[in-house]
Amino acid sequence: MSHTVAPLKIGDIQIWPPLVLAPMSGVTNRTMRALYRPFGFGLTVTEFVSSNALAYGSRRTMEMIDQHGLEKPVSTQLWGDDPQTMAAAAKVVRECGADIVDINFGCPAPKVTKTNGGSACLRDVDRCEAIMKAVVDAVDCPVTMKMRLGWTQDDLVYVDVAKRAQRAGVQAVTLHARTAKQFYKGSADWEHITRLKQAIEIPVIGNGDLDDAQTAMARMRESGVDAIMIGRGALGNPWLVSQIRDLMEGRAVAPVPSAAERLGFCIVHYRTMVDELGEQRAVPQMRKHVALYLKGIAGAAHVRERIMRIDTAAQAIAVIEETIERVAGAAQVAA
Ligand SMILES: Cc1cc2nc3c(=O)[nH]c(=O)nc-3n(C[C@H](O)[C@H](O)[C@H](O)COP(=O)(O)O)c2cc1C
Incomplete structure (x- = not known):
């Protein structure tokens, strides 16, 4: 190539x-x-x-x-x-x-x-x-x-x-x-x-x-x-x-990942930030990142609002996991 x-x-x-x-x-x-x-x-x-x-x-x-x-x-x-x-x-x-x-x-x-x-x-x-x-x-x-x-x-x-x-x-x-x-x-x-x-x-x-x-x-x-x-x-x-x-590099452009895959990577980002910065610093910093990963996803505004009010990584990750299940389910129905 x-x-x-x-x-x-x-x-x-x-x-x-x-x-x-x-x-x-x-x-x-x-x-x-x-x-x-x-x-x-x-x-x-x-x-x-x-x-x-x-x-x-x-x-x-x-x-x-x-x-x-x-x-x-x-x-x-x-x-x-x-x-x-x-x-x-x-x-x-x-x-x-x-x-x-x-x-x-x-x-x-x-x-x-x-x-x-x-x-x-x-x-x-x-x-x-x-x-x-x-x-x-x-x-x-x-x-x-x-x-x-x-x-x-x-x-x-x-x-x-x-x-x-x-x-x-x-x-x-x-x-x-x-x-x-x-x-x-x-x-x-x-x-x-x-x-x-x-x-x-x-x-x-x-x-x-x-x-x-x-x-x-x-x-x-x-x-x-x-x-x-x-x-x-x-x-x-x-x-x-x-x-x-x-x-x-002269290749065909790879398709963008599904909403569920995108949010899966968001969780990796979240956990890495907690590991490296500690929960107290990572949680507020991750709010803006989560909002960006949610862009274009159905019901994003509601999820973003919940994430803004959450103070622990475990709760935030649970909300993201719940969203992954919802969007993956919706994708299956659409298929
Ligand atoms: C939140 C934020 C922080 C930024 N901080 C810096 C910075 O520290 N140094 C810098 O040179 N530019 C900074 N910029 C400007 C970006 O490097 C870039 O020039 C600008 O966002 C335009 O590029 P984009 O349209 O691809 O975002 C910042 C931009 C944003 C949105």
Whole structure:
């Protein structure tokens, strides 16, 4: 079977398939990354980590940069507005196993932008450049950067920042094609991703609103990007990633699993989170995941409501098992 796209190369690291799991704070912890990676991600990225917090090395922060030592290659994402603090943080995450250090110039959340971090850096492109230079100088591994189009629609700085990245020695750029002020409104504008690919020589990773396999491949082809990054589309539906990998590897797309199989995997996800984080932390975190696995399933709203009120893993898993029995029974009747 011949591949339909080329591997992604970031520095000396060859990545197959060129499919990247988007960093998602509060979602893509090491447990979730380890569970989702085998579906077909060639590269996973940690949740963003504050460079200031790393200076204190709290247990929770160190947990955020851990990858079980198994996830290869893995990129660790950092945010902050001070070049020297970012450089020091990059050294720490490299020592802790990061194969790639990624710089966040994309987060629009006020708790980050109020201290000039994330997408707020795009308001000061000289600062962006200073941060990128400092991080590249600090580590012996590839440095990448993820950004939005700019702070506002009137100030689209992505080509300028990407050119500065290239000059600074950054080895790949991810573009989420929305402005910071858009948050998640409207749709990602892939025209800008095409423009960025034409403007720089280093690899470009396109990101935004890819939630079906055919569209993802079409976007990749049309924009000419070196890789695509998937976030929300894969949540509760990692089979999307397998389908994209099928297309990248020249195979027919595997059918999506039944609702019962999907919920069966949801239980595996639940139990793994409880094993690794403990019940007290896993139960609230799993509520949003369960809701996503339930998407499109008959009676999902009622099940979601019950899950939101439950405080123990055993009760939640019992509700999911009950739902599996119901949907499997309904499928038999329909057949
Ligand atoms: C809950 C959530 C948390 C996110 N956290 C991060 C983050 O830590 N770092 C980052 O660069 N982007 C973060 N993002 C943005 C995603 O990486 C991605 O750029 C965005 O969701 C668009 O891609 P999608 O349409 O495939 O979801 C987050 C998005 C979501 C929904």
